[in-house]
Amino acid sequence: MVRRVLLALLAVVMGTSLAVASHASAAPAAPHDSYLVTLYGWPDNSPPGGDIAYPQIHQSAGGTGTYDDPITFATDQNELAPGTRVYYPYLKRYFIMEDGCVECSQDWQNGKRHIDLWVGGEGGDSNAVINCEDALTQDSGDVIIDPDPNQPVDSGSIFNSGDNSCYQPGSSAAAKTVNTAKTAKAAPKSDDGNPTAAQLLAKTANCHQVSNGTYDDKNGGQTPICGANGAYFWTSGMAVDCDGQRTATCNENTDCCFYDDTSFHQSDGKPLDAAKLPYVVIPLPSSRWNYGNAGIKGGDVLAVIYKGHVEYAVFGDEGPDDSIGEASYATAKSLGIDPDPKNGGTSDKVTYIVFKNSKASPIENHTSAVSQGRKFAQQFISNN
Incomplete structure (x- = not known):
């Protein structure tokens, strides 16, 4: 009886020891985090090309996505240190931190995780590269930090410059890419939130015209500038x-x-970057209307509303004094409007609301524009 008890106890102890040993020998799971995952490539790198800020295993942006040859990604170096490897299950590739990202740094300072993945694109169609980036952007992507080397991999370029094709997650091996060169409109990546587009549009239903006459606009009509408490607006x-x-x-x-x-x-004296910064063009001062006399200054923020989406942009450039309804490449792209400066834009209705004394600082900081825009948009709704 005693022997049986001792044997039983020994079995329990040995079993427990084996379980502990087995558990101890298992590698701890790599941490997962949810990130805003955007992408960038040859045409929209700054400056355009493959330059990177923190070379680790590449001298310029690149990689095939394997553990030994991860693809370059960018973020704030205080968020993930240069040389940090990550694995992104959505694209089945490994990436390595080798570059900086202004928007990522701004998001990091505001408590939001953001990484920017390299897609390539040298020699490809610029619009196709950007369309590929837009198609693969994820607002909340699962990212594995310091992953093990045994994750499944679909190696190779995310964007293929040879045929302007873009990797398609979840597709069969025979159909991993799709041609994006002919894609005219990008999916909206606007600043939707509170207040909503509908709430803002409800306050622009009636126009108290303040311009001395109307302006030509892209849809072939004549557009007045309307006044409201703390703001001016027009639809073109x-x-x-x-x-x-x-x-x-x-x-x-x-x-x-x-x-x-x-x-x-910009604060460094350079002109604004239309490809990256959402900004709006307002007509030069004239007897028809003078934005300066109306209390509007460069850098003041506008809410730009199109098909249920809101994009906050700064007043960044002046245009002809007889026409209205123009915005930067980045503004159009964010709203899902074809951003091609030659053949893009839209004749559909776009509403612009410019808020007095709402200046973003510095003018090139889109995060500041969004913060100011939402604050003044809420005041616009409350006061009108």
Whole structure:
């Protein structure tokens, strides 16, 4: 009896020891985090090309996505240190932190996780590259930090410049890519939230005209500027402005009327970057209407509303004094409007609301524009 008890106790102890040993020998699970996952490539890198801020295993952005050759990604170096590997199950590839990202840093300072993955794109169609980036963006992507080397991999470029095709997650092996060169409209990546587009539009239903006459607009009509408490607004189409910094997206070849300056400049003195910064063009002062006399200044924020979406943009450039309804490439892209400066834009209704004394600081900080925009948009609803 005693022997049986001892044997039983020994079995329990040995079983427990084996279980503990087995548990101890198992590798701890790598941490998972939810991130805003955006993508960038050759045409919209700054400057355009493959330059990276923190070379680790590549001297320029690249990689095939395996554990030994991870693809470059960018973020704030205080969020993930240069050299950090991650695995992104959605794209079945490993990535390594080798570059900086202004928007990621702004999001990190505001408590939001954000990484920007390299897609490639050298020699490909610029619009196709950007469409690929938009198609693969995830607002809440599961990312594994410091992963083990045994995750499943679909290696290779995310964007194929040879045929302008984009990797398709979850597709069969025979159909992993889709041609994006002919995709005219990007999916909206706007600043939707509170207040909503419907709430703002409800306050623009009636126009108290303050302009001395009307302006030509893209939809062929005549548009007045309307006044409200703390704001002015108008409804027109949208033409695409690509003026400002010369980039792979905005230059003399992509825009017949390209001009390498904007009326208002970044904090470093450079013109605004139409390809990256949402901004709106307001007509030059005239006897018809003078924005300065109306209390509007460069850098003041506008809510731009299109088909249920809201994008906050800054007043960044001046246009002809007889026409209205123009915004930067980045504004159009964010709203799902074709951003091609030659043939893009829309003649559908776009509503612009510019808020007095709402300046974003610095003008190139879109996070500041969104913060100011939402605050003044709420005041606009409350006061009208």
